[in-house]
Amino acid sequence: MVTSFSVNGKEKTVQVDPQKPLLWVLREQLDLTGTKFGCGIAQCGACTVHIDGQAIRSCVTPIASVAGKAVTTIEGLKPESDEQHPLQQAWIEHQVPQCGYCQSGQLMSAAALLSENPNPNDADIDQAMKGNICRCGMYGRIREAIKAVAGSSVAEQFYDAMETNHG
Amino acid sequence: MGKWTRRAFLTTGVIAGGGLIVGVAMRPGNQAGELSDLLGDDGGQLVHAYVRIDSDNTITAMVPHSEMGQGAQTALAQMLAEELDADWNDMRIEEAPAIGAYSHYSLGRKYLLKGINFPDFIVPSVDGAMMKLMDNLGLQVTGGSMSIRMTGSLGMRVAGASTRQMLRKAAASAWQVPLKDITTDNSHLVHTPSSRREPYASFVNEVAKMTPSQTPEFKKAEDYKIVGKFVPRLDIPSKVDGSAQFALDIRRPGMLYATVIRAPVFGATIVSIDDQAARKIEGVADVIELPPAQSNMMIGGFQSSPAVAVIADSYWTAKKGRETLNITWSDVDLAARSSTDIFAQFAKDITASEERQSDRLQGDTPTQFLNASKVIEADYTVPFLAHTCMEPLNATAEISNGQCEIWVGCQNPLGFRKAVAEALSVDEEKVTLHNQLMGGGFGRKSRPDYAIQAAQIAKAVGRPIQLIWSREEDIRQDFYRPAIQSRFKGGIDENGKLLVWENTYVNKAEPTEAPLIPYAVEAQDIGHVSSPTHVPFGAWRSVDHSQHGFFTESFIDEAANATGKDALKFRLDLLKDKPRHLAVLKRAAEEANWETPLAKGRGKGISLQESFGSIVAQVVEVSIVDKSVSVDRVVAVIDPGLAIAPDGMKAQIESGIIYGLSAAMYGEITIQDGAVVESNFHDYRSLRMSDAPTIETHIINSGHELGGGGEPGTPGIAPALANAVYAASGIRVRSLPLMKAFSS
Structure with a gap:
């Protein structure tokens, strides 16, 4: 079956089994390998991407359900201008990643949180991030990095720009 | 489990032979033979096995340890840069290849010869003997919290200090001035009396002809500028934008995907496989039986049951195929079949x-x-x-013209290379292993079972394949x-x-x-x-x-x-x-x-x-x-x-x-x-x-x-x-x- 959708602002058409999960279409058909496989049953969050701005687990999202929608992956998190997303900067500043394998998913979950709630408290952060496992255990650093961006003027400008670009 | 005891090393050492006095060519640090492939193609030089200096004066630490998140590659580069008096902003890291020259001689010296203070003149020979022994044992291990305390202390620091020493000698000779007047500063040589200053890169051709010392003088800790200080990890930027390459991200032309199932009861064998349903799934290319695998290496030795592999045009298809397999496994006679029995056995054995x-x-x-x-x-x-590394076990293998290439994230590249060669019954030289960043290791990725399976599948299907374990297999087939x-x-x-x-x-x-x-x-x-x-x-x-x-x-x-x-x-x-x-x-x-x-x-x-x-x-x-x-x-x-x-x-x-x-x-x-x-x-x-x-x-x-x-x-x-x-x-x-x- 042919499915059309946009990925990081570009139109894509693939011919695959409609049940094939978005994760494997991204990785195998579209060569976007930044989105990771961790569990296959929406338990670990390594495969998190945005569909129309919402964080979802791509390992359990059939490609047919994505038709006509806008997908953003880690490769598209930063804007065209080539600057980093404020969260990516904070991730570097706080030296968050260890092995780094879960971090695409962590960043996508955190970005979705901040776009909806620019000033999350600890409970909001827990709620938004508890679907993302980090086996290296960098939760403290992830929390600090999110807080560093939350409510900052850099973030507000960034999200305003995102709205203009994608909205 | 591998025994990391002195006795085990000694015993194997005797079998491995390799007397204590070896030639200069076997000394660690030399940039000879198989290392020449790593020479920069832009006039750069491998001035020491662990150090490459390129013509733009960037310095690359050739790190013989894998990166599974622990950050040891950056820390090892810090130790090298400190003794080399390098400019940190121009430091790069490259993981050393899986070849004997990068086996862990420092590990041998630390464990086998613990507490022995050798006179300086014999240290190079001792290190050379250790290198040969470790190569024979297939040891290029990242584990035991030892990268810094062994390779760092006995390898990287030595490489940095001895390279600095050689650079000073080369500059003294080129400028025809006394050695004592030459000092170093931020990857530059400086003639103190005249303030003449040139980058390290100007002297690499001379240095490449010298033999590095294994017993150079070190800096005093109070003079450290890089060691003990905060430096950002060099691998982190690529880990926030999806560009960091893990083994799972390898793509080869014509590559198929595979997944496996091994006997759920450890030790069982295959009685029969009904794969009719799997073969009817569109995209499934083959279903094959994999023979049991094993390795007798001291570190990472194991034995595993046979497995069934499903090969398809997508991991997802292979996984679907796997779920339809109807396999009859042999019955295994077990003393203790459940956790309750196992703990009862422990209590009984402690009492007895x-x-x-x-x-x-x-x-x-x-x-x-x-x-x-x-x-x-x-x-x-x-x-x-279980270990449950974030990145499920996977390996990509390609076999053509008798040469096998493996892309894998592992904690012992040299050992994995040996194990794959053994499993394929080919000479080690026929196997090239490209180690990748690991999405976690925690000890699991010191066992080469998954790399062997990938090689077995690639050999059977005659195409490049990427083997991916499901999380279920990862949890049920661990060590x-x-x-x-x-x-x-x-x-x-x-x-x-x-x-x-x-x-x-x-x-x-x-x-x-x-x-x-x-x-x-x-x-x-x-x-x-x-x-x-x-x-x-x-x-x-x-x-x-x-x-x-x-x-x-x-x-x-x-x-x-x-x-x-x-x-x-x-x-x-x-x-x-x-x-x-x-x-x-x-x-x-x-x-x-x-x-x-x-x-x-x-x-x-x-x-x-x-x-x-x-x-x-x-x-x-x-x-x-x-x-x-x-x-x-x-x-x-x-x-x-x-x-x-x-x-x-x-x-x-x-x-x-x-x-x-x-x-x-x-x-x-x-x-x-x-x-x-x-x-x-x-x-x-x-x-x-x-x-x-x-x-x-x-x-x-x-x-x-x-x-x-x-x-x-x-x-x-x-x-x-x-x-x-x-x-x-x-x-x-x-x-x-x-x-x-x-x-x-």
Whole structure:
């Protein structure tokens, strides 16, 4: 079956089994390998991407359900201008990643949180991030990095720009 | 499990031959032979096996250790850059290839020749012999928290200092000035009297002709500018934008995907395979049987059952195919078929104590028990644990014209290369291994079973294939942290002094000192018995310390509780001749406000564990509400001698604590009818952000010999947690995971 959708602002058409999960279409058909496989049953969050701005687990999202929608992956998190997303900067500043394998998913979950709630408290952060496992255990650093961006003027400008670009 | 003992090295060493006097060509550091492939093509030079200097004066550290998140590559580059007086901004890192020149001779020198101070003139020959031995053994291991303390201390520092020495000689000769007038500054040579200054790159051709010294002079610690300072990790930028390349991200032309299933009951073989349904699925290319695999290597040796592989145009299709297979496995005759049987067997074997082997026997234990006014006894157990690296096991293999290429993330590239060559029955030279970043390792990726399977499949289908294990396979076919039991008996006199410590446990592995205690208890009888199970086991972050840390630091707490003394004070009284331990423990208590009481339902627990050359104390604070345990805060203090990368050290301690806490709270692999019950993160739980405590880490740079960082954070969290739970609730948890004691 042919499915059309946009990925990081570009139109894509693939011919695959409609049940094939978005994760494997991204990785195998579209060569976007930044989105990771961790569990296959929406338990670990390594495969998190945005569909129309919402964080979802791509390992359990059939490609047919994505038709006509806008997908953003880690490769598209930063804007065209080539600057980093404020969260990516904070991730570097706080030296968050260890092995780094879960971090695409962590960043996508955190970005979705901040776009909806620019000033999350600890409970909001827990709620938004508890679907993302980090086996290296960098939760403290992830929390600090999110807080560093939350409510900052850099973030507000960034999200305003995102709205203009994608909205 | 590989035995990391001196005796094992010595025995193998004799078999491997390779006398102590070897030629210059075998000396580490030389840039000869197979290393020439690594020469920069733009006029750069490999001036030392560990150092490449390019014409733009960038310096690349050739690091013979894998990156699984621990940050050792950056720390090793810091050690090199420091002694080389390099400009950190122009430093790069490249992982050294899986070839003999990068085997771990420093490991050999550290373990095999422990404590021997060789005269300088023989050090190069000794290192050369070690390199040959380690190559023969297939050792290029990242594990045992040893990258910094071995390769760093005995390799990278030496490479940096000797390269600097050669550069100075080359400049003195080119400028025709006395050597003493040449100094170095930020990757430049400087003639002090004239202030003439040229980049290192100008002299690389001369340096490449010289033989590096294995005994150069080192900088003084007080002159360090890079070591011990914060530098951002060089691998992090690629890990925030999806561009970091893991083995799973490898793509080869015409590549197919494969997934496997191995006998759920360890040791079973295949009786029959019904693959009719799988073969009808569009995209499934083949279903094949894989022969059992094994490796006899000292580190990473294993035996595994046969497997069935499904090959398809997508992992998802292969996985669908796998789910439709109907395989009949052979029946296996097992002594203990379930976890309950296994623990019953442990208890029985400890009670019988036949052929008990001693780890430590000192003082007169029977008399001290007679002198004791109070005797306490306790049995502890810990379950099997899986590693669950974030990146499921995978490997990509391509075989053409008799050459095999493997892309894999592993903790022992040289060993994996040997194991794949053995499995394919080809010469090692026919196998090229490209090691990748690992999405976690924790000990699991030191076993080459998955790389061998990938090679077997590629050979069978004649196309490049990427083998990906499902998470279910990852959890059910691990080399598990062994479940064990440990039994204690202690005697205390009327003044509350611990007189005697008796301990018997099952199934010793490594490191040998894991069950030993630092406390001044006069009579000690610590020993073990063998109680084998059919469950495959292997190294799991901190290895035997992960179990014994929980046992010994819980029992010392029980002893303190029995005397009515404060758990901290009780320990301090038994550490009077251990100044480093005392300092670490006192600092942890101070940072955690040990003396300040907590509200009802809350509690603090403490632990102390020396492992991999570092001493760590932890204080945990918990709250218990309605049988639900919340871990609020962890204060950790580590004395690693000197933290090369202080922020990296802190990150490793945080990581080790969360890894150990996941296990202590939830981790349990259950055996039922001979097979593993758990299958994915829903039933083999991992700590999540909402359960994670705040962690404060403090470092004491005592100036002692360098200790490790990757593992020492893990052993102390379970006992500190159990001790805190006892303080909060009066419930003594002697069997992990803790959650079982608190599930209503």
